[in-house]
Amino acid sequence: MTIEGGPTIRLNDLDLKFSREVKRLSATDFYTCLQCRSCSGGCPFSEYMDYMPNGVMRLVQLGLKNEALTCNTIWICVGCHTCSIQCPMAIDIAAVMDALREKALAEQVDILEPDILNFHREVLNSIERYGRTHKIEIMMRYKLKTRDLISDWAVGMKMLAKRKLDLTPSRVERIGDVKKIFQK
Amino acid sequence: MDALPVTDVSYFPGCSLATTAKENNQSLIECCQKMGIRMIELPDWNCCGSSSAHSINHQIAFDLACRNLSLAPPDRPLVTACPSCTLRLKHAQHRLKNDPAARERYSQMWGRSFDPDLRVRHFFGLLEEVDLERLLAVNGHVRIDMSFAPYYGCMLNRPFALRSGSNYYGIMEKTLAKLGLRALNWGHASQCCGTFLTVARPDIVTPKVNMIMQGAAESGADCIVTACAMCHMNLEVRCTLKNPVPIFHFSEILSLAFGATRHKDWFSRHLIDPRPLLKSKGLTA
Incomplete structure (x- = not known):
C-alpha cells in the first residue's frame, strides 16, 4: 500500500497489540472492513487527507501504529459521520479517528496538523476557564500561538460589527465543578 | 378554539446559541412560546463537550455532558437546539445507561445518581408532536411566499449507537410547506459545513462552503434555511461568492410566520443581510 509519491509501507513491523488497543478504545470492530471505499467516496474532506478513511481502517487492522498515529487524516476528520452512514459493515469510523x-497525543508523536490541535487546546482552555467557550478569546489566543494575526482580520471585524462576538465571556457560576472535570 | 396548554421544558442553549447565534436563541424561545412550550434555561449549564473536547479528550467531553445531565430537573425533558449538543448529551446518556463504571463516576462527581428516565430531546422532536394546523388556526400566521433550500448539515448522520429513533429528515420542508414556503431539491442538504476546520484550515472550508452556497443559488432558492447554528455561521463567514443567498435559522422563519415582532435585532446580526429579501417579500417594513 503506497500513497502516490509517499513512502512505501513495509508489512514487517505489525503491532497487533496497538490494533487491539484501538479496537478497545473506540469500541469499534474495524476488522470487518472490506475495503469497499464507500467511506472515502462519501467523506467531504478525503481530498485533503494523506490516507483515505478506508486506508486508516487498513492501518489499524494491520497494527501499523506509526502510520496510523502520524497521518493527517485523524486531524482533518471532523466526525460528521458521513462515512459511518455509508459503511455497509456498520463500522463507526469516526470513533476510530477519535481513539487514534x-x-x-498520549504517545507524543509528531502531529501533522499542529494548528488544528492548537485550536482544540484553546477551546479546552476556554472551557476550563469559563465552563463555556469564549470565542473572541479563543481566536485571539489561537492567532497569537500560530503567529498569524493577519488572516481573518476582516472576518473578525465583520463579526464584531454584527455583534456575533461577545467581548465578555458567558460563564458558569459554579466554576469549581468545571475545574474538577479538568483535574480528574 | 381553546388556548393551547403550556408545557414546561428545560432548555440547553449551548455556547453557539448563547453567544454567536443569539438570533437563533431568541427566535427559538419566541416560536416555542407561540407553540405553548415554556423554555426554562438549564441553570448554570456548561459546554456540552462537543467538537474540540470530544476530539482530543473523551473523558472531559463525557464529564462535561454529565454535569449538564445532572443539573436537569427530573420532571421535564431537557431540550436542545444545536445538533452537536444533542449528540454529546445523548452520547453521554447512552454510555451511562450501558456502563456501570460510568454511572459510578457520575454519582461520585455529581453527588446524585444518574436518572435513566430523563429525556434529552432536540427541538425538532417537540415540533413533531405539535398540532401545527390547530396552532395556526388558533394563533393565525403570516404566509411566507418564499422558496428555500433546506440545509441539515451533518445532523442527519449519527453514530451507530445513537441511530434508533427519528433523525428528523424532512421536518423543515414539511413544517415550512404549511406556512407557504416551497422547499427545493438540491444536492447539499446534508453536506458537512466543515465545523471547526473553519479556524485552522479555512483553505479547506472555503471551497466547501462556496460549493454549498453555489448549489443553493443554482437551485433557484430565495434563501437557505439551516437546522444548526454552527452551519449557519460557517456558511456566512466562509462564503466568498458575490451576492450570496441569505441564510436563515429555521427558528427565525418559524417565528416570523407565527407573527414575531421582535425580529429587528435578529436579522441585523446576519453577516449576509437578509433584510432586502424579507422586504421584497413584504415580510418586514
Whole structure:
C-alpha cells in the first residue's frame, strides 16, 4: 500500500497489540472492513487527507501504529459521520479517528496538523476557564500561538460589527465543578 | 378554539446559541412560546463537550455532558437546539445507561445518581408532536411566499449507537410547506459545513462552503434555511461568492410566520443581510 509519491509501507513491523488497543478504545470492530471505499467516496474532506478513511481502517487492522498515529487524516476528520452512514459493515469510523487522536497525543508523536490541535487546546482552555467557550478569546489566543494575526482580520471585524462576538465571556457560576472535570 | 396548554421544558442553549447565534436563541424561545412550550434555561449549564473536547479528550467531553445531565430537573425533558449538543448529551446518556463504571463516576462527581428516565430531546422532536394546523388556526400566521433550500448539515448522520429513533429528515420542508414556503431539491442538504476546520484550515472550508452556497443559488432558492447554528455561521463567514443567498435559522422563519415582532435585532446580526429579501417579500417594513 503506497500513497502516490509517499513512502512505501513495509508489512514487517505489525503491532497487533496497538490494533487491539484501538479496537478497545473506540469500541469499534474495524476488522470487518472490506475495503469497499464507500467511506472515502462519501467523506467531504478525503481530498485533503494523506490516507483515505478506508486506508486508516487498513492501518489499524494491520497494527501499523506509526502510520496510523502520524497521518493527517485523524486531524482533518471532523466526525460528521458521513462515512459511518455509508459503511455497509456498520463500522463507526469516526470513533476510530477519535481513539487514534487521543492515542497520538498520549504517545507524543509528531502531529501533522499542529494548528488544528492548537485550536482544540484553546477551546479546552476556554472551557476550563469559563465552563463555556469564549470565542473572541479563543481566536485571539489561537492567532497569537500560530503567529498569524493577519488572516481573518476582516472576518473578525465583520463579526464584531454584527455583534456575533461577545467581548465578555458567558460563564458558569459554579466554576469549581468545571475545574474538577479538568483535574480528574 | 381553546388556548393551547403550556408545557414546561428545560432548555440547553449551548455556547453557539448563547453567544454567536443569539438570533437563533431568541427566535427559538419566541416560536416555542407561540407553540405553548415554556423554555426554562438549564441553570448554570456548561459546554456540552462537543467538537474540540470530544476530539482530543473523551473523558472531559463525557464529564462535561454529565454535569449538564445532572443539573436537569427530573420532571421535564431537557431540550436542545444545536445538533452537536444533542449528540454529546445523548452520547453521554447512552454510555451511562450501558456502563456501570460510568454511572459510578457520575454519582461520585455529581453527588446524585444518574436518572435513566430523563429525556434529552432536540427541538425538532417537540415540533413533531405539535398540532401545527390547530396552532395556526388558533394563533393565525403570516404566509411566507418564499422558496428555500433546506440545509441539515451533518445532523442527519449519527453514530451507530445513537441511530434508533427519528433523525428528523424532512421536518423543515414539511413544517415550512404549511406556512407557504416551497422547499427545493438540491444536492447539499446534508453536506458537512466543515465545523471547526473553519479556524485552522479555512483553505479547506472555503471551497466547501462556496460549493454549498453555489448549489443553493443554482437551485433557484430565495434563501437557505439551516437546522444548526454552527452551519449557519460557517456558511456566512466562509462564503466568498458575490451576492450570496441569505441564510436563515429555521427558528427565525418559524417565528416570523407565527407573527414575531421582535425580529429587528435578529436579522441585523446576519453577516449576509437578509433584510432586502424579507422586504421584497413584504415580510418586514
